Amino acid sequence: MDYADLRESVFEANRALVREGLVTLTWGNASGADRASGVFAIKPSGVDYEALRPEDIVVLSLETGKPVRGAMKPSSDAATHLHLYRHFASVLGVVHTHSPFATAWAQAGREIPCLGTTHADHFHGPVPVVRALTSAEIRGDYEANTGAAIVESFSARGLDPLARPAALVPGHGPFAWGATVRQAVDNAVALEAVARMAVWTRVIGGDAGPLDPVLLDRHFLRKHGPGATYGQPEGGAR
Amino acid sequence: MDYADLRESVFEANRALVREGLVTLTWGNASGADRASGVFAIKPSGVDYEALRPEDIVVLSLETGKPVRGAMKPSSDAATHLHLYRHFASVLGVVHTHSPFATAWAQAGREIPCLGTTHADHFHGPVPVVRALTSAEIRGDYEANTGAAIVESFSARGLDPLARPAALVPGHGPFAWGATVRQAVDNAVALEAVARMAVWTRVIGGDAGPLDPVLLDRHFLRKHGPGATYGQPEGGAR
Amino acid sequence: MDYADLRESVFEANRALVREGLVTLTWGNASGADRASGVFAIKPSGVDYEALRPEDIVVLSLETGKPVRGAMKPSSDAATHLHLYRHFASVLGVVHTHSPFATAWAQAGREIPCLGTTHADHFHGPVPVVRALTSAEIRGDYEANTGAAIVESFSARGLDPLARPAALVPGHGPFAWGATVRQAVDNAVALEAVARMAVWTRVIGGDAGPLDPVLLDRHFLRKHGPGATYGQPEGGAR
Amino acid sequence: MDYADLRESVFEANRALVREGLVTLTWGNASGADRASGVFAIKPSGVDYEALRPEDIVVLSLETGKPVRGAMKPSSDAATHLHLYRHFASVLGVVHTHSPFATAWAQAGREIPCLGTTHADHFHGPVPVVRALTSAEIRGDYEANTGAAIVESFSARGLDPLARPAALVPGHGPFAWGATVRQAVDNAVALEAVARMAVWTRVIGGDAGPLDPVLLDRHFLRKHGPGATYGQPEGGAR
Numbered sequence: 034m035d036y037a038d039l040r041e042s043v044f045e046a047n048r049a050l051v052r053e054g055l056v057t058l059t060w061g062n063a064s065g066a067d068r069a070s071g072v073f074a075i076k077p078s079g080v081d082y083e084a085l086r087p088e089d090i091v092v093l094s095l096e097t098g099k100p101v102r103g104a105m106k107p108s109s110d111a112a113t114h115l116h117l118y119r120h121f122a123s124v125l126g127v128v129h130t131h132s133p134f135a136t137a138w139a140q141a142g143r144e145i146p147c148l149g150t151t152h153a154d155h156f157h158g159p160v161p162v163v164r165a166l167t168s169a170e171i172r173g174d175y176e177a178n179t180g181a182a183i184v185e186s187f188s189a190r191g192l193d194p195l196a197r198p199a200a201l202v203p204g205h206g207p208f209a210w211g212a213t214v215r216q217a218v219d220n221a222v223a224l225e226a227v228a229r230m231a232v233w234t235r236v237i238g239g240d241a242g243p244l245d246p247v248l249l250d251r252h253f254l255r256k257h258g259p260g261a262t263y264g265q266p267e268g269g270a271r
Numbered sequence: 272m273d274y275a276d277l278r279e280s281v282f283e284a285n286r287a288l289v290r291e292g293l294v295t296l297t298w299g300n301a302s303g304a305d306r307a308s309g310v311f312a313i314k315p316s317g318v319d320y321e322a323l324r325p326e327d328i329v330v331l332s333l334e335t336g337k338p339v340r341g342a343m344k345p346s347s348d349a350a351t352h353l354h355l356y357r358h359f360a361s362v363l364g365v366v367h368t369h370s371p372f373a374t375a376w377a378q379a380g381r382e383i384p385c386l387g388t389t390h391a392d393h394f395h396g397p398v399p400v401v402r403a404l405t406s407a408e409i410r411g412d413y414e415a416n417t418g419a420a421i422v423e424s425f426s427a428r429g430l431d432p433l434a435r436p437a438a439l440v441p442g443h444g445p446f447a448w449g450a451t452v453r454q455a456v457d458n459a460v461a462l463e464a465v466a467r468m469a470v471w472t473r474v475i476g477g478d479a480g481p482l483d484p485v486l487l488d489r490h491f492l493r494k495h496g497p498g499a500t501y502g503q504p505e506g507g508a509r
Numbered sequence: 510m511d512y513a514d515l516r517e518s519v520f521e522a523n524r525a526l527v528r529e530g531l532v533t534l535t536w537g538n539a540s541g542a543d544r545a546s547g548v549f550a551i552k553p554s555g556v557d558y559e560a561l562r563p564e565d566i567v568v569l570s571l572e573t574g575k576p577v578r579g580a581m582k583p584s585s586d587a588a589t590h591l592h593l594y595r596h597f598a599s600v601l602g603v604v605h606t607h608s609p610f611a612t613a614w615a616q617a618g619r620e621i622p623c624l625g626t627t628h629a630d631h632f633h634g635p636v637p638v639v640r641a642l643t644s645a646e647i648r649g650d651y652e653a654n655t656g657a658a659i660v661e662s663f664s665a666r667g668l669d670p671l672a673r674p675a676a677l678v679p680g681h682g683p684f685a686w687g688a689t690v691r692q693a694v695d696n697a698v699a700l701e702a703v704a705r706m707a708v709w710t711r712v713i714g715g716d717a718g719p720l721d722p723v724l725l726d727r728h729f730l731r732k733h734g735p736g737a738t739y740g741q742p743e744g745g746a747r
Numbered sequence: 748m749d750y751a752d753l754r755e756s757v758f759e760a761n762r763a764l765v766r767e768g769l770v771t772l773t774w775g776n777a778s779g780a781d782r783a784s785g786v787f788a789i790k791p792s793g794v795d796y797e798a799l800r801p802e803d804i805v806v807l808s809l810e811t812g813k814p815v816r817g818a819m820k821p822s823s824d825a826a827t828h829l830h831l832y833r834h835f836a837s838v839l840g841v842v843h844t845h846s847p848f849a850t851a852w853a854q855a856g857r858e859i860p861c862l863g864t865t866h867a868d869h870f871h872g873p874v875p876v877v878r879a880l881t882s883a884e885i886r887g888d889y890e891a892n893t894g895a896a897i898v899e900s901f902s903a904r905g906l907d908p909l910a911r912p913a914a915l916v917p918g919h920g921p922f923a924w925g926a927t928v929r930q931a932v933d934n935a936v937a938l939e940a941v942a943r944m945a946v947w948t949r950v951i952g953g954d955a956g957p958l959d960p961v962l963l964d965r966h967f968l969r970k971h972g973p974g975a976t977y978g979q980p981e982g983g984a985r
Contacts, residue, residue, distance in 0.1 A: 057940045058933055060865065079978030109969065109977050131865045133940065137947030140863040141955045149378040150443045151298065151369045168961045175965055204958045205864045219296055226295045226371065232947055233375030233470055241379045244442045247406045251413055255347065263347050264317030387616040388681045389536065389607045457534055464533045464609065471613030471708055479617045482680045485644045489651055493585065501585050502555030625854040626919045627774065627845045695772055702771045702847065709851030709946055717855045720918045723882045727889055731823065739823050740793030 036074060036102055039067050040090040043074040046214045047090075050130060051082045053222045061130040062108040065214035066118050068125070071095050073118055077105035095119065109176065116180025117210060121187075121194040126214030128221040131206045134228035138162075139201035145227060147244045148234050153252035155223040157196040159243075161186060165203050183208060196257070199224045274312060274340055277305050278328040281312040284452045285328075288368060289320045291460045299368040300346040303452035304356045306363070309333050311356055315343035333357065347414060354418025355448060359425075359432040364452030366459040369444045372466035376400075377439035383465060385482045386472050391490035393461040395434040397481075399424060403441050421446060434495070437462045512550060512578055515543050516566040519550040522690045523566075526606060527558045529698045537606040538584040541690035542594050544601070547571050549594055553581035571595065585652060592656025593686060597663075597670040602690030604697040607682045610704035614638075615677035621703060623720045624710050629728035631699040633672040635719075637662060641679050659684060672733070675700045750788060750816055753781050754804040757788040760928045761804075764844060765796045767936045775844040776822040779928035780832050782839070785809050787832055791819035809833065823890065830894025831924060835901075835908040840928030842935040845920045848942035852876075853915035859941060861958045862948050867966035869937040871910040873957075875900060879917050897922060910971070913938045 046063035050056045059082070064075035074092045076085070091103035091111075098115050100107060108114075114127045138145050138160075145160040147153055163186035170178040183200045186192075198220045199209040209224050211217040234241050256263040284301035288294045297320070302313035312330045314323070329341035329349075336353050338345060346352075352365045376383050376398075383398040385391055401424035408416040421438045424430075436458045437447040447462050449455040472479050494501040522539035526532045535558070540551035550568045552561070567579035567587075574591050576583060584590075590603045614621050614636075621636040623629055639662035646654040659676045662668075674696045675685040683704075685697040710717050732739045760777035764770045773796070778789035788806045790799070805817035805825075812829050814821060822828075828841045852859050852874075859874040861867055877900035884892040897914045900906075912934045913923040923938050925931040948955050970977040 058936055060868075077979065106979055131940075131944075133944050134947055136863060136865060137944050137951055140944060140948040141952035143952055148442070149374060151374060154298075165959070166962070168959075171959070171961045171965050204862070204962055222296055226369075230369075230371050230375050230378060232950055233372055234378040236470055236474065236950065237375055238379035238381055245403070245406075245409070247409045248404070248442055251409050265315065265344055386680070387612060389612060392536075460534055464607075468607075468609050468613050468616060471610055472616040474708055474712065475613055476617035476619055483641070483644075483647070485647045486642070486680055489647050503553065503582055624918070625850060627850060630774075698772055702845075706845075706847050706851050706854060709848055710854040712946055712950065713851055714855035714857055721879070721882075721885070723885045724880070724918060727885050741791065741820055 044087040055130040055132040063128045064114045112176035113180040120184040124210045126217030127210045128217045132225040135207040142203045150252040152227040153249045157253040162201045282325040293368040293370040301366045302352045350414035351418040358422040362448045364455030366455045370463040373445040380441045388490040390465040391487040395491040400439045520563040531606040531608040539604045540590045588652035589656040596660040600686045602693030604693045608701040611683040618679045626728040628703040629725040633729040638677045758801040769844040769846040777842045778828045826890035827894040834898040838924045840931030842931045846939040849921040856917045864966040866941040867963040871967040876915045
């Protein structure tokens with residue numbers, strides 16, 4: 034098995050993070066999973082995006098977390114991605130960046146409120162901040178524990194990962210995901226855009242309230258779920 | 272009828288939105304009307320701007336709102352555009368984006384005050400916020416009702432659409448328009464620029480008052496109406 | 510006389526304004542003067558920067574203000590430029606833009622304080638706000654009166670135009686100038702950069718005081734005047 | 748000796764400053780040292796980055812501070828770089844820019860607090876502000892005294908230059924450095940990014956506290972020192 038298609042899509046996703054302006058230096062990584070094959074593929078650690086080639090993408094087992102293909106060390110965040118794949122069954126793509134506005138919300142330890150339909154088109158409510166890790170969790174299996182804190186926060190609040198496809202790790206930054214690696218990238222792009230708009234909204238009017246819940250539902254459900262009407266029908270003109 | 276010229280101009284306008292930095296992902300659409308032919312043309316729904324071709328532009332009837340040309344589904348905002356064309360007789364181009372600063376003002380539910388001549392060159396007064404939709408309007412024919420709220424707000428205040436060629440839909444974002452689709456794009460660009468400048472102006476001096484009305488008139492009328500002196504004369508050197 | 514060199518340098522300066530990100534749509538213009546020939550050259554009115562060619566640059570008489578070369582109408586701001594050339598004898602280049610941060614300071618009606626050496630490298634003190642025009646001045650020869658308000662403010666405060674090569678017209682935006690058209694462009698670029706830094710400085714610490722006057726002198730005089738040590742010597746390696 | 752490799756790496760570093768958006772006009776310079784040869788190489792003064800060629804890079808003696816190779820005048824900041832090389836034995840690359848957000852913190856005279864792991868990945872604590880220069884120091888050997896103030900501040904606080912590879916000179920701007928010129932550039936890029944994020948963090952929540960020290964250690968030490976696990980092993984796949 035060479036996993037060429039999976040690696041190619043993960044390669045493209047990592048390049049898209051740069052093209053969309055979400056990445057500074059090497060701070061960011063995208064991964065994609067192939068559940069039938071029991072693997073996920075992720076960017077290697079600390080490699081320049083300019084120099085990255087599809088064959089550099091590392092493939093790891095969803096069961097053991099060990100590399101099964103690729104000569105390079107996987108991203109240091111691979112254990113976080115793995116934890117999300119193991120516990121979010123509907124998720125097939127994960128993105129981590131330090132995009133500036135989403136990271137600023139994470140650094141402030143504040144959830145990103147849903148202030149408009151741009152947000153509602155992608156996230157069915159505020160983007161949550163997960164709990165802080167304990168000192169023991171930080172000193173221990175830090176990256177896996179980061180994933181565990183995300184999963185725990187979503188589970189405790191009964192959130193559907195695909196209806197709220199991102200989380201802020203306090204003092205750290207955003208993770209986003211989706212039903213495909215392409216959707217995970219789109220959600221990371223949307224997250225940064227709404228994080229930025231929310232800052233300007235607060236500067237303009239500090240008292241701006243959350244979006245009308247009826248409008249929130251209308252926009253989210255226009256793009257997601259069985260009643261979605263946005264985009265071209267599958268098998269349609271393109 | 273193939274409406275090739277109309278589709279080409281609408282295609283160019285949609286590409287211009289990207290080039291001017293007004294579009295994230297697929298959030299935005301431009302349309303143009305041909306009143307003699309009784310149609311308007313608009314971007315298809317959810318199609319990547321990169322992949323967009325002139326022949327993808329969908330042509331709809333101004334009378335029925337139904338597609339008359341093009342294999343793809345029109346933008347989900349087509350009903351809003353249609354409503355504006357039906358009620359704003361002087362308008363031949365409409366643009367909708369989620370450009371970040373204009374959207375932030377919409378999310379804050381605040382009109383964009385006229386703080387300078389940059390604003391006055393395009394908008395003969397503040398850029399208005401229209402009324403919020405009711406729950407019934409949101410759950411019903413949402414996109415058409417968005418257009419209706421814009422028209423209603425302009426009518427109630429006695430505003431000339433070409434003298435105030437943009438509106439903010441609260442919790443949503445900006446719509447802009449013009450006497451041509453190119454002018455609609457220029458007004459959307461100007462709107463984002465003045466929305467951004469107005470944020471910085473407020474940060475610098477929270478008490479900055481509106482522009483002197485004499486200066487507002489001087490600038491708007493220098494560029495618009497019978498006494499306009501800006502630009503090259505029609506049939507001139509270029 | 511074709512004034513080819515003058516027009517070429519003014520053409521390049523106008524293109525540089527776009528490349529440096531100071532221009533939105535067609536909001537901006539650069540001019541250069543040739544005092545020996547008694548003329549100055551300026552961008553035509555409302556022409557796209559993309560389409561601009563050196564032969565489109567309009568040449569006007571410094572004495573009469575009338576075009577002496579070029580088929581197009583000059584920029585509507587030509588009368589402001591002319592006034593500055595007539596009264597600031599050391600100035601050979603003028604730039605007007607609506608660059609966003611400098612314009613925000615102008616809209617707030619506040620001078621840009623000298624908060625650091627970046628500012629001091631180009632401006633020997635705060636960038637002044639000139640007085641507002643009266644209603645009669647706005648309704649009358651508006652563009653020339655704008656130039657007159659700048660000259661009057663500099664004269665009243667005893668400012669040397671080359672030591673303070675920019676001014677903010679309140680509710681309007683910045684004008685910058687220099688001993689050459691290239692220097693005028695550089696000063697417009699520096700003005701926008703320091704205007705932006707000054708906004709962030711105020712956000713970080715509202716009480717940040719002005720730069721130590723000793724440091725202000727050190728930096729300004731390192732780059733300007735008889736004791737300047739910056740850059741390569743004339744006739745040097747390049 | 749032609750120092751071709753050293754000049755090439757310093758040339759590349761100076762170009763990288765532009766590519767990374769840290770430079771306006773000619774405000775910035777990078778240098779690199781070769782201690783075995785007793786020299787450092789730096790950008791010439793006031794030369795356009797566009798026109799810069801590797802052979803323009805000036806080589807100076809670490810002992811005398813005098814040029815030993817290159818026909819052009821070195822950057823006016825060469826004396827600051829020299830002082831840092833003389834006193835920070837582990838440093839082989841130095842970068843000075845006026846990047847806007849880092850400069851804004853310097854202008855506000857405030858250290859950049861460590862608000863998140865992005866910061867902790869590069870700086871093992873706040874980015875310090877060094878003491879202001881006295882009038883005598885400004886009027887005297889200003890550039891060398893700037894270096895002396897940096898060294899003195901690090902020495903007084905017992906800071907390891909490679910664990911805190913940047914400093915803010917109040918009212919002026921940032922200096923960054925590293926164990927190679929490439930690392931100095933990366934640290935200057937990281938500095939601007941965290942300076943920017945810190946501004947937005949303060950705007951979102953003015954009371955955001957510093958990062959948990961356990962998390963700070965975890966991130967810094969994951970990338971630096973004997974226990975570092977980030978990136979590919981030396982002599983590894985690439």
